[in-house]
Amino acid sequence: MADLDKFRRDTRAWLEANCPPEMRKPMTSEEDTFWGGRNTKFSSEPQRIWFERMRDRGWTVPHWPKEYGGGGLDGEEAKIVRQEMAAIGARLPLSSFGISMLGPALLKYGTEAQKKEHLPKITAGLIRWCQGYSEPNAGSDLASLQTRAESSTKPILLISGRSPFCETFFDDVRVPKANVVGTVNRGWDVAKYLLQHERAMISGMGERGVGRPLGQVAADSVGSDAQGRLEDPILRGQIATFEVDEAALAAAAERAVDLAKAGQSHPAFSSAMKYYGTELNKRRYEILMSAGGIDALEWESERSKGGARPRAWLRTKANSIEGGTSEVMLGIVAKRILDLPGA
Numbered sequence: 001m002a003d004l005d006k007f008r009r010d011t012r013a014w015l016e017a018n019c020p021p022e023m024r025k026p027m028t029s030e031e032d033t034f035w036g037g038r039n040t041k042f043s044s045e046p047q048r049i050w051f052e053r054m055r056d057r058g059w060t061v062p063h064w065p066k067e068y069g070g071g072g073l074d075g076e077e078a079k080i081v082r083q084e085m086a087a088i089g090a091r092l093p094l095s096s097f098g099i100s101m102l103g104p105a106l107l108k109y110g111t112e113a114q115k116k117e118h119l120p121k122i123t124a125g126l127i128r129w130c131q132g133y134s135e136p137n138a139g140s141d142l143a144s145l146q147t148r149a150e151s152s153t154k155p156i157l158l159i160s161g162r163s164p165f166c167e168t169f170f171d172d173v174r175v176p177k178a179n180v181v182g183t184v185n186r187g188w189d190v191a192k193y194l195l196q197h198e199r200a201m202i203s204g205m206g207e208r209g210v211g212r213p214l215g216q217v218a219a220d221s222v223g224s225d226a227q228g229r230l231e232d233p234i235l236r237g238q239i240a241t242f243e244v245d246e247a248a249l250a251a252a253a254e255r256a257v258d259l260a261k262a263g264q265s266h267p268a269f270s271s272a273m274k275y276y277g278t279e280l281n282k283r284r285y286e287i288l289m290s291a292g293g294i295d296a297l298e299w300e301s302e303r304s305k306g307g308a309r310p311r312a313w314l315r316t317k318a319n320s321i322e323g324g325t326s327e328v329m330l331g332i333v334a335k336r337i338l339d340l341p342g343a
């Protein structure tokens, strides 16, 4: 009790020293209420001073916890602040739906992250909240509200067991005009040009890059004979054919670069490369799976690095779909490069 008496004396003294005389007069217009918000303006200098002093003391919302910008006062102390403010006619330094409605709801139901994100901005008057419940057919009958939130994305699980893709739904999207690329209503030209690059990129999957040659990888599993050749003659034949085709793809890729440099590249050539590169990559993984035998089917173990090989093998099945299917690539080659009749 003695503590509360002291708290009352201190509060009275602080308010006396800090509340500007102009802020002790009855309000006469809407402008006398300070609502805060991003575009806020103070209607007078005393209004600004009063708000900032109360904010710095945590007394825009005296009973909220200090870590959220409140004053950390208990119920009795907060009551004393209200009483002493009323005694000198002090105006509320900040009025907001954030303080009176959203904040209490977040304090009761919000996660810690939500509280930390929103409550300090409310107590500091940085954000002005509104409440949007009513709908044309749900005013008094509020429980018949139709508004609902939907996750706009839905994960797509691939056969490799991974889910790096998702369906994303866009409704009534507005895009600033500054984002238009090229000419309005000629987006298809831009889209096709981008696809050429996507197909060129995907075709690179057929090239070996820095990976070990297939023959060496296979030798780890099936072993080599006295002459250093793979023990399995069928696999040996498959790998030899594959490596010739791989070299052909690399040569074609170099040719494509040279033609591009000379300004002679055919816009549809990337489709031929996409077709060949992705079909080749699928063959590479078929061979890797054959070479690995039953071990190659391990799906979860530490030894198999979480089934890295079979998951990668299954992922290659999508290479001839993504970026345009192989059938469609062949159609483009037939029509635009070979100029075949009826294509």
Ligand SMILES: Cc1cc2nc3c(=O)[nH]c(=O)nc-3n(C[C@H](O)[C@H](O)[C@H](O)COP(=O)(O)OP(=O)(O)OC[C@H]3O[C@@H](n4cnc5c(N)ncnc54)[C@H](O)[C@@H]3O)c2cc1C
Residues within 6 Å of the ligand: 165, 318, 321, 322, 323, 324, 325, 326, 327, 328, 331
């Ligand atoms: C792993 C993966 C990643 C992807 N990533 C993206 C991405 O990042 N962005 C994106 O926009 N899309 C992406 N896609 C979508 C991809 O581009 C399409 O799946 C692809 O173009 C095939 O279209 P579709 O699935 O509608 O099949 P459909 O067009 O319905 O084709 C079904 C079948 O019919 C055949 N077919 C269709 N038309 C013809 C024709 N004219 N001639 C001959 N055969 C034909 C096809 O070859 C296929 O076998 C991705 C797909 C996969 C699998």
